[in-house]
Each structure stands twice: as C-alpha cells, then as structure tokens.
Amino acid sequence: MRQPALPRTPSTRLRPRRVLRQRLAFLFLWMAAAAAVSALIAVVAFVGVRAVRVLNIDLLLTSPAGGLSGEGGISTTIVTTLYLVALTTGLATPLGVGAAIYLTEYAGQADGRRKPALLLLSVARFGVETLAGVPSIVFGLFGYALFVSALHFGFSLLSASLAGACLILPVIIRATEEALRAVPQAYREGSLALGATQWQTVSGVVLPSALPGIVTSVILSIGRVVGETAVFYVTLGGSSDLPRSLLSPGRTLALHLYSLAMDTRAFDKAMGTGAVLVLIIILLNAAISLLSRHMLRIRG
Amino acid sequence: MQRRCLIDRLMQGVLLGSALLSVCIVLMIGLFTFLQSRLAWQSIGPVAMLTGTAWRPGSGRFGLLPMIAGSVLATLGSVAIGVPLAIGCALFVAEVAPAPIRALVRPAVQLLGGIPSVVYGLFGMVVIVPLIRRIPAPGNSGYGLLAASIVLAVMILPTITSIAEDAIRAVPREYKEGSLALGATEWQTIAGVTLPAARSGIVAATILGIGRALGETMAMTMVIGNSVVVPAPLTQNPLSIYLSPARTLTGNIAVEISYATGLHESALFATGVTLFVMIMVVNSSAHFLLRSRSR
Amino acid sequence: MRRVSVILLLAVVLIAGCARATPTPLAREQATAASPVTEPEPNPSPTAEPALAGRITVAGSTTVQPLAEKLATAFRAANPNVEIVIQGGGSSVGVKSAAQGIVDIGATSREVKDSERTEFPDLVVHRIAVDGVAIVVHPDVPVDSITTEQVRAVFAGDIASWKELGGPDRPITVVAREEGSGTRDFFQEHFMKDRDILARAILQPSNGALRTAVSTTPNAIGFLSFGYLDDSVKALAVDGIQPTEANVYGGTYTAWRYLNMLTRGEPAGLARAWLEFILSDAGQQIVTAQGYLAVKR
Numbered sequence: 001m002r003q004p005a006l007p008r009t010p011s012t013r014l015r016p017r018r019v020l021r022q023r024l025a026f027l028f029l030w031m032a033a034a035a036a037v038s039a040l041i042a043v044v045a046f047v048g049v050r051a052v053r054v055l056n057i058d059l060l061l062t063s064p065a066g067g068l069s070g071e072g073g074i075s076t077t078i079v080t081t082l083y084l085v086a087l088t089t090g091l092a093t094p095l096g097v098g099a100a101i102y103l104t105e106y107a108g109q110a111d112g113r114r115k116p117a118l119l120l121l122s123v124a125r126f127g128v129e130t131l132a133g134v135p136s137i138v139f140g141l142f143g144y145a146l147f148v149s150a151l152h153f154g155f156s157l158l159s160a161s162l163a164g165a166c167l168i169l170p171v172i173i174r175a176t177e178e179a180l181r182a183v184p185q186a187y188r189e190g191s192l193a194l195g196a197t198q199w200q201t202v203s204g205v206v207l208p209s210a211l212p213g214i215v216t217s218v219i220l221s222i223g224r225v226v227g228e229t230a231v232f233y234v235t236l237g238g239s240s241d242l243p244r245s246l247l248s249p250g251r252t253l254a255l256h257l258y259s260l261a262m263d264t265r266a267f268d269k270a271m272g273t274g275a276v277l278v279l280i281i282i283l284l285n286a287a288i289s290l291l292s293r294h295m296l297r298i299r300g
Numbered sequence: 301m302q303r304r305c306l307i308d309r310l311m312q313g314v315l316l317g318s319a320l321l322s323v324c325i326v327l328m329i330g331l332f333t334f335l336q337s338r339l340a341w342q343s344i345g346p347v348a349m350l351t352g353t354a355w356r357p358g359s360g361r362f363g364l365l366p367m368i369a370g371s372v373l374a375t376l377g378s379v380a381i382g383v384p385l386a387i388g389c390a391l392f393v394a395e396v397a398p399a400p401i402r403a404l405v406r407p408a409v410q411l412l413g414g415i416p417s418v419v420y421g422l423f424g425m426v427v428i429v430p431l432i433r434r435i436p437a438p439g440n441s442g443y444g445l446l447a448a449s450i451v452l453a454v455m456i457l458p459t460i461t462s463i464a465e466d467a468i469r470a471v472p473r474e475y476k477e478g479s480l481a482l483g484a485t486e487w488q489t490i491a492g493v494t495l496p497a498a499r500s501g502i503v504a505a506t507i508l509g510i511g512r513a514l515g516e517t518m519a520m521t522m523v524i525g526n527s528v529v530v531p532a533p534l535t536q537n538p539l540s541i542y543l544s545p546a547r548t549l550t551g552n553i554a555v556e557i558s559y560a561t562g563l564h565e566s567a568l569f570a571t572g573v574t575l576f577v578m579i580m581v582v583n584s585s586a587h588f589l590l591r592s593r594s595r
Numbered sequence: 596m597r598r599v600s601v602i603l604l605l606a607v608v609l610i611a612g613c614a615r616a617t618p619t620p621l622a623r624e625q626a627t628a629a630s631p632v633t634e635p636e637p638n639p640s641p642t643a644e645p646a647l648a649g650r651i652t653v654a655g656s657t658t659v660q661p662l663a664e665k666l667a668t669a670f671r672a673a674n675p676n677v678e679i680v681i682q683g684g685g686s687s688v689g690v691k692s693a694a695q696g697i698v699d700i701g702a703t704s705r706e707v708k709d710s711e712r713t714e715f716p717d718l719v720v721h722r723i724a725v726d727g728v729a730i731v732v733h734p735d736v737p738v739d740s741i742t743t744e745q746v747r748a749v750f751a752g753d754i755a756s757w758k759e760l761g762g763p764d765r766p767i768t769v770v771a772r773e774e775g776s777g778t779r780d781f782f783q784e785h786f787m788k789d790r791d792i793l794a795r796a797i798l799q800p801s802n803g804a805l806r807t808a809v810s811t812t813p814n815a816i817g818f819l820s821f822g823y824l825d826d827s828v829k830a831l832a833v834d835g836i837q838p839t840e841a842n843v844y845g846g847t848y849t850a851w852r853y854l855n856m857l858t859r860g861e862p863a864g865l866a867r868a869w870l871e872f873i874l875s876d877a878g879q880q881i882v883t884a885q886g887y888l889a890v891k892r
Contacts, residue, residue: 022487029396032388033405036461039454040412043423098318106312107319120319127326133579134329135515137550138572142329144557145336145565154652154697155682166329169322197308227416230517230550234557237654239680249652249680254418258518261422263657263683263803265810265827274419281414358774433813438755441768441812443797521800526773529794545797555800559687559775561714 044278051275054268060276064240064256070266074273076242080157080250081226083243084236087161088168088225093218095165096172099124103173104180105202109188124173131170139167140231148235155237158246163235167228168221175220179213180206212295216288223284226277229254253277333576337569344563349570355528357556362567364574366530370445370546371575373531374524375513377449377542378456382513383506385453386460390502393461394468395490413458421519424451429523437534437543443525446542451519456509463508467501468494500590507586511579517550526551549575648676649865655682655689655702656777657801658726658820659854662885663702669881670872677865683801686777693857694718699866701857704820705777717860723873724854725888727821728781729838731806731828733813738762740832746786749816752793757814769796770808770817778802781852782818822886840888854887 062073103124107117143163153159183206191201207214237249238259251259253273260270340349344362352363389409393402428450433442471494479489495502525545533541553568560568653663660683667679684692686703693701694715707720730746732738738760741749748754750769758764771792772779783792797812799805802823809817810827817828821838824830830838833850842848862870872878879889 018485018488022485025487025491026396029388029392032385033392033397033401035385036389036412036457037405037408039457040408042427043412043415043419043454046423046427047419095318095322098315099322102312102315102319106315120323124319124323124326127323127330130580131326131329133511133583134576135511135517135550135579137515137517137553138333138576139329140517141553141557141569141572142333145569146332148697149695152696155654166325169325173322197304199308199311200304202311223414227414227418229416229418230554233518233554237680237682239682241678241680244650244678248650249682254416257416257418257422258522261418261425261522262799262807263801265807267422267426270422274416274422277416277419281416282411285410285414356774358780430811438766439768439795440766441797441815443808443812526798526800527795528798545795547798555773555798556775558684559691561691 047271047274047278050268050271054272055275059269059272063242064251070260070264070269074253074256074269074276076240077251077253077256077273078276080236080243081252081254083157083250084161084164084232084252085222085225087157088164089218089222091161091165092169092172092221096169097176097214100173100176100180101202101207104177105188105198105206128170128173132174135230136167136228137230137234139163140234142166143231144234154247155235155239155249156247157236157243157250160232160236160250163231164225164228167231168224171221171224172217175217176210176214179210179217182213183209212291216291219284219288219291223281226252226280226284227254229258233258253280333569333572337566337573339566340563340570344567349567350574353530355552357560357564357567360563362563362570364549364571366528367547367549367552367571368574368578369530370524371514371548371550371578373445373541373546374448374452374520374548375510377445378452378513379506379510381449382453382456382509383460386457386505386509387464387502389457389461390464390468390505391490391495394465395486395494409458409461412454413462417455417516417519418522420451420455421522424448424519424523432543435543437540439534440540440543441525441545443523444543444545445524445531447523448520448546448548449542451523452513452516455516455519456512459512460505460509463505464498464502467498467505470501471497503586503590507583510582514575514579514582515550517548517554520548521551521554524548524551526555549578647674647865647868650678650680651700651865651869652680652698653682653700653702653856654684654692654698655857656686656704656854657683657803658686658704658778658822659689659702659723659856661822662724662854662882662887665881665885666869666873666878669877670869673872674868677869679869685773685775685800686780687775689777689857690715690718693859696859699858700862700870703777703855703857705780705852706855707857715859719858719861721856721858721862721870721874722853722890723856723870724879724882724890725843725851726854727838727840727843727848727851727888728778728785728818729821729824729830729850730833731809731817731819731824731830733809733815734827734829735813736762736816736829738831739829740835742834743786746833747788747790750782750787750792750796751790752795765814768812768815769793770805770812770815771796771798772802772805772818773798773800777852778818778820781850785850786818821888824886840883840886843888851888853890 059073061075063076064074065072103121107121140163143159147153147159147162148155187205187209188201191205232252232255236255238251238255239249240251243250253276257270257273257277260266260273340362349362349364351365352361353365354361354363355366393405397405424447428447429442432446433440475493475497476489479493484492524547526547527545528547531541531544531546534543549571552571557568660681663681667681671677671679686705689701689703690707690711692698704726707718730741736757738757741760745754745760749767755766756764757767797808799808802820805817806819806823806828809815836842836848838848843851856870858866882889
C-alpha cells in the first residue's frame with residue numbers, strides 16, 4: 001500500500017470500491033438501528049395513541065364489567081397482578097437466594113473431600129441451566145397437571161403462584177449466584193481470617209456487597225411475572241373478579257389484555273391495558289438501571 | 301462463641317435445605333414432564349407421533365408434524381428477519397453510532413426487550429395481520445407464519461442485540477487498532493476482525509434468540525391462525541409458504557391443555573418434551589459448532 | 596450483618612404490606628352496595644342453609660359463559676354473600692373440570708359424549724337453555740343466504756370462492772373453533788356430518804375470538820352461538836330460514852342445541868340453589884334477554 005491513508009480521513013486515493021462497500025455496509029447498520037428504533041416507536045406509539053382515548057383514572061379504578069363485554073376498567077387485574085407478584089417472588093426469592101448462597105458459599109467453596117456437596121452443586125448447575133432455557137408454557141403444563149389437576153388446587157392464585165415461582169426460581173438462582181461470585185474472594189478470606197464464622201462472613205461481608213445484584217434479579221423476575229401470560233393462562237383461570245382467597249381464580253393485566261384482544265372488540269381497552277403494562281416495565285427497568293448505577297458507585 | 305457456632309450451624313442447615321428443595325423442584329419439573337409423556341410415546345409410538353400429519357384428539361390421532369413444522373418455520377422466519385437486524389444493531393451501537401444516537405438506540409432496544417409478549421401479539425393482530433392480508437394470494441387470510449415471524453423477529457431482536465453487543469465490545473481494542481493501522485477501512489476491520497473475534501458471542505446470542513422464538517406462546521396464538529396443517533406454499537412461489545396458517549408446539553399446549561384428559565393430556569406433555577428436546581438440540585449443536593471451529 | 600437482616604426484613608414487611616394494603620380501596624368498590632363482605636365460612640356443607648353464603652366455581656363452554664355471568668349477577672343481587680366465579684375454556688373443559696371436581700359446575704354447549712359418560716359416570720346434566728348456531732360472515736360479504744350443502748362444501752374446502760355462492764370472485768377465509776369446543780362438535784354433527792372441516796381453517800379458542808376474527812377478516816365465514824350475534828358480523832339465512840328465536844321455536848331453523856350445566860352427582864347446597872334459580876321464571880327471563888332461548892319443559 002503506497003498511501004498509508006488513515007481510514008478516518010476518507011481520501012480519494014483509497015480504492016473507491018472499498019469506500020463504496022463501507023458506505024453500503026454502514027448504511028445497512030444505520031438502517032438496522034433505525035428499524036429497531038422504529039419498531040419500538042411503532043409499537044409504543046400505536047399502543048400509546050390508542051390507549052390515550054381510554055387511559056384515565058377511571059380505567060385504573062373501576063373493575064372489569066365481565067368476561068366478554070370489554071366494558072369497565074382494570075382495577076381488579078392490577079390488584080391480582082400485585083398479589084401474584086408478591087406471592088411468586090415471596091415464594092421463590094428466599095428459596096432461590098438461599099439455594100444460591102449455599103451453592104456458591106458452601107458447596108462452591110468446599111474442597112475435594114466433600115463429595116456430596118460437589119455432587120449437589122453439579123446437579124443444581126445442570127438443572128438450573130437447563131430449566132432456564134425451557135419455554136414458559138412447559139411450566140404452565142407442569143403447573144396445570146400438578147397443582148390445578150392432581151392436587152386439586154383448581155384454577156387459583158395458589159396454583160398460579162406455585163407455577164410462577166417454579167418459572168422464576170432458576171432465574172433468581174442464576175442471577176444471585178452470579179452476584180455472589182462477583183464478590184472478590186479476598187473479602188471472604190479477610191473476614192474468615194479475623195475469626196468470623198462462615199455465616200458471619202456470608203451475612204456480614206458477602207451478602208451486603210452482592211445485595212444490589214440480588215435485588216436486580218428479583219426485579220427482573222417481577223418483570224417476568226408481570227409480562228407472563230402462558231403460565232397463568234393455564235393455571236389462574238381468568239375470572240375478572242378480585243380474588244378473595246388463595247383458592248380464588250383471577251386475571252392479571254397481561255391475561256386481561258389477551259382476553260380483551262381475543263374475545264372482545266374492545267381493542268382500545270386492550271391498548272390501554274398494554275400501555276399500563278409497558279409503563280410498569282419501564283418503571284422496573286428504571287429501578288434496575290438506578291440500582292446498577294448505585295452498585296457502580298459503591299464499587300468505585 | 302458457642303452461640304455464634306450454633307447460628308453458623310443452623311444457617312448452614314437452612315441454606316442446605318433451601319438448596320436441596322430448589323434442586324428437588326427443578327428435577328421434579330423435568331421428571332414429571334417426561335413421566336407424564338410416557339403414556340403417549342408408548343401407546344402411539346415416537347415415530348408415528350413425530351411424523352404424523354393429523355392431530356385430531358377427538359378421534360385419537362396425535363401427529364405432531366404440523367406443529368413441529370409450524371414452530372420451525374416461524375422460528376426460521378424470525379431468525380431470517382431478526383438476526384441480521386439484531387447484529388446490525390449491535391454493531392451500530394458498539395462501533396459506529398455517534399454517542400448521542402447510541403444513547404438513544406440502546407435504551408430503546410432494552411425497552412423493546414421488556415415489553416410483554418401479549419402487547420406484541422396485540423400489535424401483530426391489529427396492525428401486521430391486516431397488512432399481510434393485502435398480499436394477493438389465494439387462501440391468504442393474514443393470519444399465518446409471516447405474521448408470526450415478524451412478531452417473533454421484533455421479540456428476539458433485543459435479546460440478540462444486547463448479547464451480541466457485549467461480545468463485540470469484548471473484542472480487544474488492539475485487534476481493531478492493528479487492522480486499522482494496516483490500512484483497512486473501518487468496515488474491513490469490522491467484517492474481517494471484529495466480527496470473527498466476537499463470533500462465539502454472536503452465535504450464543506442467536507441461540508438464545510432461537511430459544512425464545514421457539515418458546516413464545518400467547519403472541520403466537522394471536523397471529524398464527526392455529527390451524528392444524530403442515531404449511532404448504534399457497535402459490536407457485538415457494539416463499540408463499542409463509543402466508544399459510546400454522547400452529548406452534550407451544551400454542552398446541554396452551555389451547556388444549558385445559559380440556560385434555562388421559563392420552564390426549566399425555567400427548568400434550570409429549571408436545572412439551574418435543575419442544576424441550578428441540579431447544580436442547582439447538583443449544584448443543586451450537587456448542588459443538590463453536591468448539592469444532594475454534595480448533 | 597445487622598444491616599442485611601434489617602434490609603431483608605424491611606423488604607419482606609414492604610411486600611407483605613403491599614399485599615395487605617392495596618386491595619382495600621378496590622375491595623370496597625368491589626363489594627356491591629350490600630353489606631361488608633363477611634368472609635363466608637369455607638365449609639360447603641351439603642345441607643342447604645337458609646341464608647345462602649359461600650362460593651361456587653363454574654368453568655367450560657364459552658357459549659354459556661356470558662349467560663352464566665348474567666345469571667350469577669342476578670343471583671348475587673338476591674344473595675349478596677354468595678360468590679360465583681365463572682371461567683371459559685370450552686365445553687370439554689366443562690365436562691372434565693366438573694367430573695374431576697376442579698370446579699363445582701361445568702358448562703357445555705353440547706351433549707355429554709358416550710366416551711365421557713363411561714369415563715365419568717357420576718355426571719348429572721341440567722339443561723338450562725336452548726341456543727342456536729348461526730353461520731356468520733364478515734359484514735362486507737354481499738351474500739345473505741346459504742344452503743346446508745353449501746355450508747358443508749365451504750367448510751370442507753370444496754367451495755373456495757364467494758363467486759360460487761353468488762358473491763364476488765374472492766377467496767373464502769374459513770374460521771372455525773378448536774377441537775374441544777361444543778359449538779364445533781355441534782356444527783360438525785349438524786352441518787358437516789361425515790366431512791371434516793378443512794385443515795387450513797383458522798382456529799380460534801373461543802366464541803368471542805371467532806367473532807373478532809370473522810369481523811376483522813374480509814371474506815371470512817364462521818359459525819357462532821346466537822348469544823354472540825351482534826352488528827360486527829352478518830348472520831346468514833340457512834336454506835332460506837333466518838337464524839332467529841322465532842324460527843327456532845317454530846321448528847324451521849334446526850341448528851340448535853341445549854346448553855347444559857354439569858355437576859358431579861346430584862347438586863347440593865349453593866350449586867343446587869343456583870341451578871334452581873336458573874330454571875325459575877326469573878332465570879329463564881334472563882336467558883331470553885341474553886339472546887338465548889328458554890328451555891321447553
């Protein structure tokens with residue numbers, strides 16, 4: 001190459017075909033990004049514009065009039081969604097975080113002599129990795145056959161939250177493990193060297209530094225539960241009344257949207273429900289990014 | 301001192317308990333699903349099930365081929381549309397975009413990933429299906445594989461983009477600088493150095509996207525038409541197969557599980573197992589591909 | 596260490612607090628005008644009590660669903676301490692969930708099949724209404740009448756264009772229900788006989804979804820319960836007979852079936868009271884008001 005021209009200063013001496021190819025390729029990249037952004041704008045704007053007509057405080061505060069009319073608001077579905085989020089995360093978080101702590105801090109730190117712990121670790125890793133790739137409808141299938149049908153919990157909050165907890169358990173275990181592993185080994189060694197017990201080390205040193213990561217994983221799973229339809233479609237029943245007990249059926253926001261879109265012609269109401277859903281997701285995303293910023297600040 | 305040790309013991313027990321319980325749950329889900337499907341595999345036969353073209357639970361015929369074809373074709377379609385866009389997007393955000401535009405595109409893509417799938421289904425039903433209906437072809441109702449592929453493509457785009465972007469960013473700067481210093485253009489650097497170096501990450505991202513596409517349920521039932529038919533081209537043009545209605549494995553489970561009993565229910569579990577095995581095959585073949593190439 | 600437990604505790608309290616605090620304003624709204632919901636004792640004692648209280652769950656046919664909702668509302672107005680939960684799913688869901696005790700009452704829009712009778716021998720059938728099945732098309736289709744043979748030919752795929760039915764030369768889009776549907780079973784028996792519905796038909800999982808699909812898809816045709824007919828779809832005359840109540844009563848429109856409620860064993864307590872209410876004059880008036888037909892006894 002005679003002319004060591006820097007590529008950043010497009011020179012006429014560069015071979016035009018190379019320049020042309022780059023132009024074309026970059027054009028494609030710009031278009032790809034534009035397509036992604038316009039897909040977002042299309043979905044959000046479309047839902048938003050049609051939602052504006054129905055989106056008001058009444059929609060949020062009145063209950064749906066009944067399964068098929070499409071009349072009424074979405075109040076009961078918001079409450080049911082909250083119930084379900086509380087129940088699923090309430091069930092799965094302690095279990096998942098506890099399991100992850102054991103796997104990383106106890107089994108993971110165990111030496112070669114403790115075979116059972118290592119076996120547990122590898123079985124758990126395999127199971128969690130595999131389940132993380134399983135489609136949600138399989139959890140629905142499982143939940144329906146076991147909780148709804150075999151255990152006679154019926155279509156109910158209980159069945160749905162148990163199935164939902166199974167869905168997010170691998171998510172929480174995986175994310176918590178990652179957060180724990182990111183804590184420098186020196187922290188643990190320092191604490192143990194000062195004479196702290198293993199649990200004192202875990203609770204006093206490891207958990208505080210891993211907490212933002214753990215909370216992020218919980219928020220992620222909340223988002224998963226809020227947006228999930230398939231699992232709850234086959235376990236929650238779909239009644240639009242407010243659940244009165246654990247054994248009552250119910251309908252989440254996402255299920256309500258599905259039912260409005262499929263069974264009624266109240267597309268505007270469906271868009272309104274969709275807008276509320278998207279808003280919740282935006283808020284959860286914001287919470288996560290706030291947390292991760294916080295995390296970065298702590299780590300310096 | 302005593303008390304400390306007691307608490308330590310206690311907590312270890314509690315944590316071990318939750319680990320054991322979690323592992324049990326995880327294993328139980330897998331085991332339960334496989335066991336429930338056994339009846340169907342045994343009484344219908346794996347070959348008859350996987351190659352049968354008729355799914356009529358009412359008359360005892362359980363062929364999964366229409367649903368397998370539906371799932372595979374919808375996923376292929378979404379990959380064909382979504383993967384180039386996603387990789388383009390990832391390259392754009394990681395390498396090309398000016399900072400202010402990057403600040404715009406990135407959160408947009410992230411948000412796209414958070415939107416619940418029913419919202420996409422609704423959008424597909426109200427916007428995309430009527431648009432596709434305008435394509436002139438006999439038997440084209442708008443509901444079908446193309447609508448499903450487009451909706452899926454939008455859904456997998458954010459997953460693939462964010463992971464591919466991480467992979468591209470992880471390519472050492474020296475590689476790029478070396479290439480640029482040798483006189484390559486930016487695009488030559490991207491195509492010749494960055495992309496190959498980030499290959500494994502990009503493949504992993506694509507696999508995750510495929511997994512998500514295969515597993516999507518409710519949005520599919522809203523736009524794909526749910527017909528139990530092996531898709532076939534509507535016109536001379538083989539691509540018109542995408543205008544055909546279809547049904548996915550996931551949709552098959554969702555639509556029928558609540559009234560299935562006995563063999564029918566077991567056949568739906570077999571549907572779930574088929575789906576699961578397909579995802580495993582995709583995952584492990586990708587691993588294999590990556591390993592054999594890197595040697 | 597303290598800090599973590601405090602934070603965790605706080606989180607738990609917050610979550611629990613949310614769960615407990617949120618429903619109150621809405622729950623108040625929910626409890627219709629009547630007395631504050633004295634939580635019904637969860638003892639579904641088989642003997643009917645003078646003051647009705649408790650909960651029954653109903654699942655099944657989406658044809659019966661809107662009717663059952665209205666019947667439940669009316670029943671609840673007289674018995675405020677009663678909760679009736681109604682879900683769809685399709686007739687086969689009704690049979691299965693009633694037989695297995697997943698719900699108290701199953702709803703079907705078809706007769707219980709012989710296979711189901713042998714599988715679940717203790718099912719008791721209560722006929723609650725009569726419902727017609729109409730052939731519906733997209734409102735823009737310029738065809739008003741169809742014969743039974745034509746219906747069969749269209750749904751079997753022999754006739755593919757509206758031209759053969761006197762309309763423009765446009766391809767017909769066939770929309771049908773999925774297999775577990777009682778309306779589909781009835782349609783199969785009444786119109787299709789031994790022919791199968793063509794495989795390429797768009798399948799929808801409920802009456803409402805079928806109506807949505809037909810009303811938004813040009814050139815579409817489908818079949819729909821009378822209770823779902825509205826101005827978003829056009830109902831065709833079959834063999835020259837309009838699908839109206841009068842014609843069903845008069846015996847000229849023959850595409851009708853009973854709507855049923857199923858119980859496992861003879862119903863008792865609340866379920867029985869509700870079924871009695873449905874068959875009372877007041878109940879049957881609601882049936883007719885909703886576009887279905889009262890049961891002839």
